[in-house]
Amino acid sequence: MDSIYLPRAYLITDVIQETDGEVDVKTFRLAAKSGESLDFMPGQFVELTVPGFGEAPFGFASSPKNKDYVELSIKRVGVVTQAVHDLSPGDAVWLRGPFGNSFPVREMEGANILYVAGGLGLAPLRPLIDYVFHPENREKYGKTKLLSAARTPADFIYKYDVGRWKECRDFEIFQTIDAPYKSWEGRVGFPHELLKTMEILPDSLYAVVCGPPIMIKYTARALKELGVCESRIITTLEMRMSCGVGKCGKCNIGRRYVCVDGPVMRLSDLAQMPDEY
Amino acid sequence: MLLSASVKISSVKDALAALLKDYEVAAPVSDGANLLYSYITDPNDVVFSDQLPYKSPKEFLLPQTEKILAFGEDSAEDIQEAKKTVIFDVRPCDLSAFKRITDKVFSEGKFKDGFYMRRRKASATIGMACKSLKPGCFCNLRGIDKSYSTECDIFLTPAGEDEYIAAAHTPVGCDLLKSCFRSVPAAFSPEPAELSETLEICSEEKDVFEKVNWDAMSASCISCGTCTFVCPACHCFDFKDKGSVRYRVWDSCMYSAFTLHASGHNPRAGKPERFRQRFMHKYVYMLKNIGESACFGCGRCTRKCPAGINARRVLECIKAEAAGGSDG
Numbered sequence: 001m002d003s004i005y006l007p008r009a010y011l012i013t014d015v016i017q018e019t020d021g022e023v024d025v026k027t028f029r030l031a032a033k034s035g036e037s038l039d040f041m042p043g044q045f046v047e048l049t050v051p052g053f054g055e056a057p058f059g060f061a062s063s064p065k066n067k068d069y070v071e072l073s074i075k076r077v078g079v080v081t082q083a084v085h086d087l088s089p090g091d092a093v094w095l096r097g098p099f100g101n102s103f104p105v106r107e108m109e110g111a112n113i114l115y116v117a118g119g120l121g122l123a124p125l126r127p128l129i130d131y132v133f134h135p136e137n138r139e140k141y142g143k144t145k146l147l148s149a150a151r152t153p154a155d156f157i158y159k160y161d162v163g164r165w166k167e168c169r170d171f172e173i174f175q176t177i178d179a180p181y182k183s184w185e186g187r188v189g190f191p192h193e194l195l196k197t198m199e200i201l202p203d204s205l206y207a208v209v210c211g212p213p214i215m216i217k218y219t220a221r222a223l224k225e226l227g228v229c230e231s232r233i234i235t236t237l238e239m240r241m242s243c244g245v246g247k248c249g250k251c252n253i254g255r256r257y258v259c260v261d262g263p264v265m266r267l268s269d270l271a272q273m274p275d276e277y
Numbered sequence: 278m279l280l281s282a283s284v285k286i287s288s289v290k291d292a293l294a295a296l297l298k299d300y301e302v303a304a305p306v307s308d309g310a311n312l313l314y315s316y317i318t319d320p321n322d323v324v325f326s327d328q329l330p331y332k333s334p335k336e337f338l339l340p341q342t343e344k345i346l347a348f349g350e351d352s353a354e355d356i357q358e359a360k361k362t363v364i365f366d367v368r369p370c371d372l373s374a375f376k377r378i379t380d381k382v383f384s385e386g387k388f389k390d391g392f393y394m395r396r397r398k399a400s401a402t403i404g405m406a407c408k409s410l411k412p413g414c415f416c417n418l419r420g421i422d423k424s425y426s427t428e429c430d431i432f433l434t435p436a437g438e439d440e441y442i443a444a445a446h447t448p449v450g451c452d453l454l455k456s457c458f459r460s461v462p463a464a465f466s467p468e469p470a471e472l473s474e475t476l477e478i479c480s481e482e483k484d485v486f487e488k489v490n491w492d493a494m495s496a497s498c499i500s501c502g503t504c505t506f507v508c509p510a511c512h513c514f515d516f517k518d519k520g521s522v523r524y525r526v527w528d529s530c531m532y533s534a535f536t537l538h539a540s541g542h543n544p545r546a547g548k549p550e551r552f553r554q555r556f557m558h559k560y561v562y563m564l565k566n567i568g569e570s571a572c573f574g575c576g577r578c579t580r581k582c583p584a585g586i587n588a589r590r591v592l593e594c595i596k597a598e599a600a601g602g603s604d605g
Contacts, residue, residue, distance in 0.1 A: 003345065003391045003392065004388045006346055008352070049523075051521055052519075052521070054517075054518050077540050243514075248515065249513030249514070249530065249558070250528075250535055252558070254483075254486065260387075273482075274486040276550070
């Protein structure tokens with residue numbers, strides 16, 4: 001039996017430069033050298049290796065319905081991410097996974113969904129958005145809205161998805177940037193402030209919030225104040241981790257391990273956990 | 278117990294010599310300054326003493342550095358070496374740490390760690406009674422009987438001046454006892470231990486986290502990580518790549534890099550947070566997650582702490598502060 005730490009070889013088939021602003025994000029499209037598909041659910045993550053540089057966890061960023069390839073959106077920030085950014089189509093990386101729990105897509109059936117994304121936080125939401133939009137699933141869910149925030153207009157990722165998503169029925173998108181910016185005529189302000197100006201019907205709503213910890217905290221608080229049930233405010237967390245399978249002892253928040261008990265957590269879970277994220 | 282027999286102390290070196298024919302043997306030896314577990318080639322190097330080696334023998338199950346895989350062109354290959362090993366003179370505290378903590382973490386649940394499991398399966402443990410509590414030891418407050426354990430293949434209990442009673446607890450232990458030890462069958466009924474009440478933190482996770490004055494508690498800690506390396510139950514690790522080879526190496530929650538994100542964010546950036554993590558992981562999280570605290574009172578962290586931190590006293594303070602009023 002293969003080790004739980006044994007990765008498989010993938011080929012980079014495409015690299016998309018997502019941002020041209022303060023953060024450098026690229027999306028890597030990866031296909032298994034063996035040809036086999038990597039089945040996952042929205043919210044799960046994978047461990048990516050660049051040999052010689054190390055391994056790091058990344059949330060899946062593509063539709064789980066796509067069996068030919070997976071996409072990971074990676075911000076250039078440390079040793080491994082720099083090494084990935086230096087790679088080109090045709091180069092190899094190694095993947096191990098999928099790991100972690102997933103968004104409660106069954107439980108969310110019948111409800112309206114509000115996605116709130118801060119910067120690269122849109123990446124782990126994208127599999128969920130596309131899962132819900134998939135023709136097999138669209139009937140099962142109500143109206144969906146996306147509130148997407150970025151530092152500057154150039155820092156939005158998946159700009160090319162907006163047109164495609166807008167064509168889906170019962171979908172609205174709201175984009176906002178942190179501070180006024182030349183040539184930006186859209187909204188300005190943080191998501192937790194804008195939420196108060198949006199029409200939120202809390203009773204039938206699941207709110208899924210992804211972004212930096214500080215943004216999650218403020219947004220979750222605002223949603224709670226708007227009357228959204230704590231168990232239906234959902235987020236994904238990030239922690240440094242090595243193994244991804246609950247052994248190495250790094251990614252815990254209190255007694256819970258982000259790698260196996262998360263990364264998807266409800267605000268009602270977070271309320272019981274020590275504040276150490 | 279499957280089998281019990283008496284063994285002359287003078288014959289144990291012969292038994293170790295017999296074991297060396299088929300097994301790697303790890304046993305307490307002296308490096309001049311410290312007693313430590315090491316692979317032996319000569320039974321005469323083994324130190325028979327009531328002292329505990331300064332590090333636990335966990336390195337024979339979870340090596341401090343081990344190759345786990347090599348990257349090839351299109352596939353990566355597991356490195357699966359696990360030598361047949363006998364670990365000799367393991368005390369009840371360490372035996373419990375392996376049986377109740379590392380076995381559970383690495384061998385149970387959805388994800389099983391083949392590297393640990395292969396080593397564990399290829400290893401036999403020969404346990405030994407402790408005659409006394411050493412300075413820093415508090416196994417008696419952790420529910421451990423220093424005189425007897427069944428969590429091994431063979432357990433040796435001193436009987437009189439020149440004999441051990443060997444109790445074999447597993448089929449492997451029976452085979453080793455019969456094949457390598459000169460022994461004569463002897464009845465054995467270990468005396469029930471008189472244990473103190475177990476010192477356990479019973480408060481809720483958030484109370485321990487918030488009410489304890491971790492700044493004061495950790496004031497003298499120097500974040501050296503020695504406590505985690507000598508501990509039989511600490512098992513945190515990291516991966517390190519060198520060329521096309523990936524190694525697993527021990528890591529320590531006492532180091533700030535343990536949780537440092539690539540972004541620079543660090544959820545446990547300060548010494549108090551890391552100190553809190555070590556004690557809460559042992560006595561709160563593990564107890565909740567697997568039903569057992571990851572401390573068996575071996576006292577090694579206390580004896581080796583360069584800052585003189587006494588784990589038992591810290592544990593008592595945490596227990597008292599966590600159970601105290603909301604102003605901590």
